[in-house]
Amino acid sequence: MGDRFVTDFQGIRWTVAELSTRLEAGSLLRDKAAWMEDLGKDPVRETSMAKLLAGEISMEIISQAIQLTGSYGCYRDTPFERYLRDAKSLCIAGGTLEVMKNNIARKILG
Numbered sequence: 191m192g193d194r195f196v197t198d199f200q201g202i203r204w205t206v207a208e209l210s211t212r213l214e215a216g217s218l219l220r221d222k223a224a225w226m227e228d229l230g231k232d233p234v235r236e237t238s239m240a241k242l243l244a245g246e247i248s249m250e251i252i253s254q255a256i257q258l259t260g261s262y263g264c265y266r267d268t269p270f271e272r273y274l275r276d277a278k279s280l281c282i283a284g285g286t287l288e289v290m291k292n293n294i295a296r297k298i299l300g
């Protein structure tokens with residue numbers, strides 16, 4: 191029997207499929223925000239949604255990446271620790287995710 195990889199497990203394949211799909215949705219939302227800016231329309235709702243989704247997705251992805259690599263993901267001499275810090279920074283710098291939710295709610299509800 192040849193080499194087996196954790197990515198052969200269906201549960202792990204589903205995780206990769208789900209997170210890739212959410213990442214693609216975040217990219218499309220980002221592109222829509224940029225498109226609205228190019229058109230000269232107010233992009234605050236879309237930019238806030240894009241940052242909210244990107245922040246949430248990045249935390250999910252790095253958390254799952256550590257989980258899927260098992261103990262390897264916990265070693266300090268691997269890049270995971272930095273990716274986790276980078277993802278958290280995305281959720282804070284330039285406006286926290288809570289502030290993004292305030293922006294979105296204000297655009298929807300006034």
Ligand SMILES: Cc1cc2nc3c(=O)[nH]c(=O)nc-3n(C[C@H](O)[C@H](O)[C@H](O)COP(=O)(O)OP(=O)(O)OC[C@H]3O[C@@H](n4cnc5c(N)ncnc54)[C@H](O)[C@@H]3O)c2cc1C
Pocket residue numbers: 279282283284285286287288289292
């Ligand atoms: C990596 C990194 C790079 C940065 N780079 C820069 C930079 O180049 N230039 C710069 O000026 N700043 C920079 N910052 C600062 C960043 O913009 C602030 O950290 C960010 O705006 C949050 O402000 P704060 O840290 O004062 O948190 P606070 O505003 O004190 O927030 C603390 C908590 O309260 C929540 N909160 C605050 N207000 C509300 C509200 N109205 N409703 C609900 N929840 C709320 C926040 O979401 C957060 O969870 C950087 C931060 C990081 C992490």
